[in-house]
Amino acid sequence: MGPSGSGKTTLLNALAGRLHKNLSGTISFNGLSFSSSLKRRMGFVTQDDVMFPMLTVRESLLFAALLRLPNSMTRIQKIQRADTVLKELGLERCKNTIIGGTFVRGVSGGERKRTSIGYEILVDPSLLYLDEPTSGLDSTTALRILKVLQKNAQVGRGIVATIHQPSSRMFHMFDKLILLSEGYAIFAGYAKDAMDYFSSLSLTPQIAMNPADFLLDLATGTTSDITIPPDLENLITQMDLIPPPYFQRDLVHKYMRRKYMTRLAPEERRAMCEMGNVSKELKDAIKAKQDWASSWWTQFLILFKRTFNERRVDYFSSLKILQAIGVAVLLGLLWWRSKTQTNADIQDQLGLIFYICIFWATFSMWTTLMTFPLERQYLAKERAADMYRLSAYYMSSTVCDCLAELVFPTIFLLILYFMASLRASVGAFFLTLLATFLIGITGQGFGEMFGAATLSLKTAGIIASMFLLVFLLAGGYYVQKMPAFMKWVKYLSFVYYGFRLLQKIQYSPDQIFNCDTTGGCESIANARALQGLPLDSGVQEAWVLVLMAVGYRLISYLCLRRI
Structure with a gap:
């Protein structure tokens, strides 16, 4: 979580292997180095729902299932898997409605987002990334989306999401939290412990606030209606003149980064080092050579049918005939x-x-x-x-x-x-x-x-x-x-x-x-x-x-x- 420009999407893209420039360091999962085999066990839902507008909801999931599910499954099993995901996400009512786009009326924003999620969970990924899944949705629809994700997490799937400003009800649905500020972490740990941690730093709200609002104020360096610790207050008052707001925000950011590096970062590193190694069976499965889910000819036929379904309106438009x-x-x-x-x-x-x-x-x-x-x-x-x-x-x-x-x-x-x-x-x-x-x-x-x-x-x-x-x-x-x-x-x-x-x-x-x-x-x-x-x-x-x-x-x- 963090304000706009704090680095949430950049971090998510880096972890998902989608950022290749200006990137240094290493990424590993349970001790295994990042690889294309690992990448295929991950799902990624972008902030913008990128789907073909002229395909229906069922067609979108069906073509994704036929292309992504392994050869070991029959065509009927793949179709059944797409229909199962359709039911799990509550999309049966709109399954025959086109996705739609800027100039074409289609499903609602919440239904489009759930279709995007279904597009990824079809292949039962071990890890699912979502970039601001509640962006642009009303509170009721956003809560429904998070309940779908929570249900997926409860069956053992790792869910990593970025979020901008959740309601208090949505905030408490998350297990762990990384709070980012200008590209740096200022908190990492269990979400329920975040308020206690900042209270231990004498950073407390002076009025009743949504925890997410309080944390975002800290991430932006805003300290109005927030009690600040004496040592930070001394840094500010030691200045001969009242510092400008941006300078005060800079001091708050540096203070929280310093505290994070000395108090939380060592514990997080220790916990990761003590984490159990991945099983030998899973390690062998991941390291094994991964072939394409289907043959070239099968991919061609599926893509040909999908392309025709998507472009058929344009191909045979009345304007072109006239x-x-x-x-x-x-x-x-x-x-x-x-x-x-x-x-x-x-x-x-x-x-x-x-x-x-x-x-x-x-x-x-x-x-x-x-x-x-x-x-x-x-x-x-x-x-x-x-x-x-x-x-x-x-x-x-x-x-x-x-x-x-x-x-x-x-x-x-x-x-x-x-x-x-x-x-x-x-x-x-x-x-x-x-x-x-x-x-x-x-x-x-x-x-x-x-x-x-x-x-x-x-x-x-x-x-x-x-x-x-x-x-x-x-x-x-x-x-x-x-x-x-x-x-x-x-x-x-x-x-x-x-x-x-x-x-x-x-x-x-x-x-x-x-x-x-x-x-x-x-x-x-x-x-x-x-x-x-x-x-x-x-x-x-x-x-x-x-x-x-x-x-x-x-x-x-x-x-x-x-x-």
């Missing part, structure tokens, strides 16, 4: 029954083809650009608990996004293709659809790369937009003849290869145009609008897009791995 239909209808009306009889007709049709390319490149990029920045906190929490392999998470996210990408281009082209009278061939239609899929999937990888590299929505949006603008300009429609020193840019542009691929699908050397002239019909390959474009199969462009799609995603994964 966008695909609306743009398709608008383009179909603008290019209504377009022709290829003259060079000007072909040039107009190329404008439509290029717009199809840039629309799906941009649409797909923005769809995935936000994925990793928005899911950063969930990924950090679950990876810290060793719930799954990073590769399984990344592949499930990517495959889910790619499959969702198949829906909207299909709707889009079914409307536009025939309105604009593009090449009248079943093969050409399906090849155009496949090429659009490929452009979209490459655009997704492009967006993922910047999202994973920065994990910042604002930064990723700015950088990706700049690169995409350059790629669009070098895509082969706006600039036909580029200076020699700038030609390399187009070879980096996936828009360039996508545009060429779509052109090669729409036009072939056996097509004729310009039949109304005196010279007679010509092969469309001779059209000035297509000058410099060999109308071959387009396999080369397709392979380049495939390699780019894979390359972007490989870079994305390496960025996530590094972070």
Whole structure:
């Protein structure tokens, strides 16, 4: 316990193995050095309830159980374990309600906190850390949360919690207390002995006070309505002038630290040294090599289903459907029954083809650009608990996004293709659809790369937009003849290869145009609008897009791995 900024969360993160920078010293548990095997026997509930907002309470616990519980348990047993925890925490009434978030209405704050606790006690940890579990809750809900924790402690589980300012009723529920002040301990021992200890230092309240309020006043150096010992009072009055309040607080802090180091710290150290060693069986179990709770393929399938459940509203939002239909209808009306009889007709049709390319490149990029920045906190929490392999998470996210990408281009082209009278061939239609899929999937990888590299929505949006603008300009429609020193840019542009691929699908050397002239019909390959474009199969462009799609995603994964 301690005031804000006293070091409670920092200490908890250090003990839980979540603080790696600016940390010195050693951490051991019953004489065993901290290790990843030990870490998996711990649970950690953060102050902010980090859970996917679109999953229901039961889905959240169920997916956690399937991912975290060991292979020795069957799927049915894991589901039963999730339902048991649901009942223990009194969450049956809201089990089918989504968690919710800032912009989505869901369960109440107390129910969300209990779900967070259930997320951790599913695996029956030996030690459970909680960072301010009552923060932001009303007194009744906070008391209910602590009763749940007390019940867990009574069955032999160690519960370590930070708390800011508990009521007197909640304060007496805790067994032991560490009181922190500006990063230093000023009391450590049984909570019921705290008042007696400070009374022995002649620090006593002058009015009836909640013990927690009294202790927090001492931790902040506030001595109003508190009797102070003569030796501390002498230090203050020895000054020639009345010291400023911050100087007086500093004297109080130093006094209590000194007393703690001389009176309590030696006893605490002695008690820890006399603590019984952990049993040989438990020590061997902890030191044994710990495998993942489930195989890579199992993790992938579970994460794939969870990802789809979480993102399904976004994947099939009415706004996106209206966008695909609306743009398709608008383009179909603008290019209504377009022709290829003259060079000007072909040039107009190329404008439509290029717009199809840039629309799906941009649409797909923005769809995935936000994925990793928005899911950063969930990924950090679950990876810290060793719930799954990073590769399984990344592949499930990517495959889910790619499959969702198949829906909207299909709707889009079914409307536009025939309105604009593009090449009248079943093969050409399906090849155009496949090429659009490929452009979209490459655009997704492009967006993922910047999202994973920065994990910042604002930064990723700015950088990706700049690169995409350059790629669009070098895509082969706006600039036909580029200076020699700038030609390399187009070879980096996936828009360039996508545009060429779509052109090669729409036009072939056996097509004729310009039949109304005196010279007679010509092969469309001779059209000035297509000058410099060999109308071959387009396999080369397709392979380049495939390699780019894979390359972007490989870079994305390496960025996530590094972070």
